[in-house]
Amino acid sequence: MRDPKLKIFSGNSNRVLAQEICDHIDVPLGDATVTSFPDGESFVKINENVRGQDVYIIQSTCPPTNHHLVELLIMIDAARRASAHRITAVLPFYGYARQDRKDQPRVPITAKLVANLLVAAGANRVLTMDLHAGQIQGFFDIPVDHLYASTVFYEYLQKMPSENLVVVSPDVGGVKMAAAYANMLQSGLGFVAKRRRTATTVEATNIVGEVEGCDVLIVDDITETAGTITAAAKLLREHGARKIRAAVTHSNLQELGFERLKGGFIDELITTNSIPMDPRGLPITVLSVARLLGEAIVRINCNESVTSLFRIKGF
CATH class of the missing domain: 3.40.50.2020 (Rossmann fold)
Structure with missing residues (x-):
């Protein structure tokens, strides 16, 4: 049984998927204002109490990639400053994952930079799916739950x-x-x-x-x-x-x-x-991956294993 302190919020990258996840696990999608000022700066306000709550923020870093990434970081920071107990960044698609190594001189390892940014913003955990390179999990010093489609x-x-x-x-x-x-x-x-x-x-x-x-x-x-x-x-x-x-x-x-x-x-x-x-x-x-991500969220919330989500019937 899930913890009643579970809260799910969504940025603007994939609100349809976020709503599907909430519908599957019978949790209302949290009320948050996620918009932009005329100059393009992102603005976030969480419109409900999250103090002591287990918060999940759903955001794919798909185009416009940088805008959606910054939205996610600001939402994490907002939840942290609102005293959320635990913040899990749910990235159905983890952008910049192909920049996971130095394959040319003087290039960055941007997948690691994104990991650092998520941790610095205040994420306590990451839930993602089909990373381009599995070793990206090692870029984090926080738990990462890596699902497979x-x-x-x-x-x-x-x-x-x-x-x-x-x-x-x-x-x-x-x-x-x-x-x-x-x-x-x-x-x-x-x-x-x-x-x-x-x-x-x-x-x-x-x-x-x-x-x-x-x-x-x-x-x-x-x-x-x-x-x-x-x-x-x-x-x-x-x-x-x-x-x-x-x-x-x-x-x-x-x-x-x-x-x-x-x-x-x-x-x-x-x-x-x-x-x-x-x-x-x-x-x-x-x-739809809503059921897969929804089940993972419930299991993380209840401190249960997500390993069984990888098993195929008959195997």
């Missing part, structure tokens, strides 16, 4: 089983994730080697694994321009793949991404509502 995808994918399914990673770095999906779906495994030409252009060069005559599921954690997944899908088509679906947790699609999806190389893009998504008439299926 694979359980949500599995519930959808099991309704359309294939006897000849191959799970493919669109790059070498995602093989571990693809292997987890292949084990979950009891399917074959492969990956595509790629060469990045520019920040928005990718060339898929080779395939490891047999895909001829097979249905293919491409899995990835994030897409913006759809360059990686469409380049992989094109190469898979050339090697005889039949139906090609892509399961991507965070679809932060920009105009170029929508244009590439219109090319028809991918039969269906399956994603979540960690970031607000308008399919624009394209074959995009949006799955």
Whole structure:
């Protein structure tokens, strides 16, 4: 049974998801004013008492990324100064996660900087989902609960089983994730080697694994321009793949991404509502992660384990 001191608030990045989470766990969405002054400065006021409460602030750092990040930091600070007992930052999508290392001279490790900012603002705990790099959890000196959307995808994918399914990673770095999906779906495994030409252009060069005559599921954690997944899908088509679906947790699609999806190389893009998504008439299926995040919030609030949320029925 949840603690009656549970309070949930939301910034402006994904209020629909926040409301879904509240509806699932039967908790009202907290009353807070989150707006901007004419010069663009964010203003936050929590309009109810949170003294001694267990506060959860839901905010994805999706575009406009910097604005939503600052909103989250200010909301955390407001709750801390209002004497909240514990503050958990709930980030369905953790922005800047791809800047997790120095891969060039004189560049920052921005994922670590964001972690420092969240702690400095007053967060006592972080709840997030499908980080681009799992080691980002180690950037925090506070507890991090890292959820996986694979359980949500599995519930959808099991309704359309294939006897000849191959799970493919669109790059070498995602093989571990693809292997987890292949084990979950009891399917074959492969990956595509790629060469990045520019920040928005990718060339898929080779395939490891047999895909001829097979249905293919491409899995990835994030897409913006759809360059990686469409380049992989094109190469898979050339090697005889039949139906090609892509399961991507965070679809932060920009105009170029929508244009590439219109090319028809991918039969269906399956994603979540960690970031607000308008399919624009394209074959995009949006799955809700409200139940997953809601269950995690209740378990954290009750000081229970969230490990069972990772388990798939029958595994």
